[in-house]
Amino acid sequence: xxxxxxxxxxxxxxRCRRAKQMILEELEGHIEDQKLDxxxxxxxxxxxxxxxxxxxxxxxxxxxxxxxxxxxxxxxKLVAVIVVLSLAGLFLQWMTYRQPDSAYxxxxxxxxxxxxxxxxxxxxxxxxxxxxxxxxxxxxFWISAIGINAGCKLLACAEPGRFFLNGVSWFWTTSWFxxxxxxxxxxxxxxxxxxxxxxxxxxxxxxLGVSAVVWRAVPGSGFVAAVFTxxxxxxxxAAVGKGWFxxxxxxxxxxxxxxxxxxxxxxxxVSYGSTYLEQQTGYQAGSGQNVYGISxxxxxxxxxxxxxxxxxxxxxxxxxxxxSRFDARSTFLWMYMLRYLGSLPVIVLTLLVGVFLTLLIRTxxxxxxxxxxxxxxxAVLFLSVQVVWYIGxxxxxxxxxxxxxxxxxxxxxxxxxxxxxxxxxxxxYRNSSVVKNER
Numbered sequence: 001x002x003x004x005x006x007x008x009x010x011x012x013x014x015r016c017r018r019a020k021q022m023i024l025e026e027l028e029g030h031i032e033d034q035k036l037d038x039x040x041x042x043x044x045x046x047x048x049x050x051x052x053x054x055x056x057x058x059x060x061x062x063x064x065x066x067x068x069x070x071x072x073x074x075x076x077k078l079v080a081v082i083v084v085l086s087l088a089g090l091f092l093q094w095m096t097y098r099q100p101d102s103a104y105x106x107x108x109x110x111x112x113x114x115x116x117x118x119x120x121x122x123x124x125x126x127x128x129x130x131x132x133x134x135x136x137x138x139x140x141f142w143i144s145a146i147g148i149n150a151g152c153k154l155l156a157c158a159e160p161g162r163f164f165l166n167g168v169s170w171f172w173t174t175s176w177f178x179x180x181x182x183x184x185x186x187x188x189x190x191x192x193x194x195x196x197x198x199x200x201x202x203x204x205x206x207x208l209g210v211s212a213v214v215w216r217a218v219p220g221s222g223f224v225a226a227v228f229t230x231x232x233x234x235x236x237x238a239a240v241g242k243g244w245f246x247x248x249x250x251x252x253x254x255x256x257x258x259x260x261x262x263x264x265x266x267x268x269x270v271s272y273g274s275t276y277l278e279q280q281t282g283y284q285a286g287s288g289q290n291v292y293g294i295s296x297x298x299x300x301x302x303x304x305x306x307x308x309x310x311x312x313x314x315x316x317x318x319x320x321x322x323x324s325r326f327d328a329r330s331t332f333l334w335m336y337m338l339r340y341l342g343s344l345p346v347i348v349l350t351l352l353v354g355v356f357l358t359l360l361i362r363t364x365x366x367x368x369x370x371x372x373x374x375x376x377x378x379a380v381l382f383l384s385v386q387v388v389w390y391i392g393x394x395x396x397x398x399x400x401x402x403x404x405x406x407x408x409x410x411x412x413x414x415x416x417x418x419x420x421x422x423x424x425x426x427x428x429y430r431n432s433s434v435v436k437n438e439r
Contacts, residue, residue, distance in 0.1 A: 002046075003031050006053045010062055031056065074127075075429040078359045082123075082422055085352055085407040086116055089415075092349075092408055096329045096336065115411035119419030126423030127430060135371040138188035142207060145181040149214045152178050177413035179215050179228050180420055183382065186211055186232050187374040194244035194370070201245045208232045223401035231381045235374055244370065300396075303332055307339035330410040334394035353387055353406065363429045372428040379421035 007024050034052035039045060056062060093112040134141050189207050193200030211232060215225035239245065302324040309321065328336035338346050360383065364376035383406055390405045392398035406418040 001050065001053050003028065003035075003049055003053055006031075006056065027056070072430045073432075075359070075363065075426060078356075078363070078422075078426065078429070081352070081356050081359060082407075085356060086120070088349060088352065089407040089409075089411075090116060092333065092337070093329060093410060096325070096333065096340075112411040112415075115415045119411075119416045122416060123419040123423035123426065126420065127426035129427060131375060131424065131427040131431060132369075132371060134184060134188045134375075135191055138185065138192040142182070142185040142189050142211075145185045146210065146214055148181060149178045150217075177417055177420075179224055180382070180417045182211050182214065183228055183231060183378050184375050184424060187235050187378045188371060190235050190239050191244075191371045191374050194239055197246045201240070204236050204239075208236060223403070227382065227385055231378055231385070234381060235378055238377060239370075239374065299327070299332055300335065303328060303335045304339050307336055310340060330404070331400060332394055333405060333409050334391065338394075349408065350391070353408075356406070357384055357387065360425050363425050367428060367432060369428075369432070372432065376425055376428050379424050383418065383421060 007027060010027065011024060031049070031052045034055060035045070035048045038048035038051050043051065090109070090112055094109045186207060190204050193203045196203070208229070212225065212229040215228045302321065306321055306324055306328055334346060337349070357380070360376070360380045364373060364380050367373045367376055386403050386406055389398050389401065389403040390409075393400055393403055402414075404414040407415070
């Protein structure tokens, strides 16, 4: 049997079309290598090819085994953890809203469920998609994401109700969601530019600079822009460190990257110290007021009083303390839960998030495809920063920002972004055995 006939029979056993071409190329390369070895031992071309094919084994059995290995597979452990976290988040939002008006409470729970359902649909759609498409059209995706963010900036600055129905201008000001679209597109740009050496490196740096400007321009604080920009820089340095842009630019870029990182950390440290001092003391330079209008000590006291009132079933309707419930459901959920439920439930809820992040890290570290590695790394870094900063924020260590706890805090754009990145990681895992390995 010649190689063409053998590969044709093997191909008939493989059901996944995306994996078929990759498998046939690998088999053909292996047969060609064996053929050359046999020809070096004295066989002619036809004899060497037939012997190489014979050594590959029965084509039907080989094809069936390869079909079993190279097919999409779901990470059901990660799916199960996501389901548990989603239900826990819904329960937390229900529990933190202690209001006698059950209709209003039901509306708040429905809001959380609505965003959760939207996020799950988004996650499922991304999971079932072929993530390598974004690499094929990397620059088109990146330009589109930049354009969407720029458009949102213009619409957000417009008069409410002028360009959108019912004046829902908040839709365009969700900096987390629209900014999140750029990050995976930029990861694809880095992956694609890695084939072009120095030229590709300059392209990646330029795209990162444009992305940073757009992230900062979209409504929201500098924290959003800083997180996305920092992750983008880490993606670029990771690609350079692995030698994807060529060895000649590796050492220079790493030295420059270390210098820039040192400057970045110094600026962050100065900014952190200033913001931390403002929030702890209630003082803002030049105004004598806290930019958030309240110090950490006041927040802790409010969460303590709110939790105590809720445990005693006290009706807070119309009181000033009731307004702090908005913070208890979002920015300071952990602080409130610690005083309302105690430390053990909070530790368990935090460990669940830790399990989630561990599964994500496992997916990234086990990824042999370069594009999958960069996309997964971007998602893991983003979600990890949120968790770490949110806990530090509630502990009074980090300044108050838009950081959130994935799945748990009040739903909105942040919940959609969490499911968006979870969908990317599920897609990476699902397609890990049907895409070509490049690492």
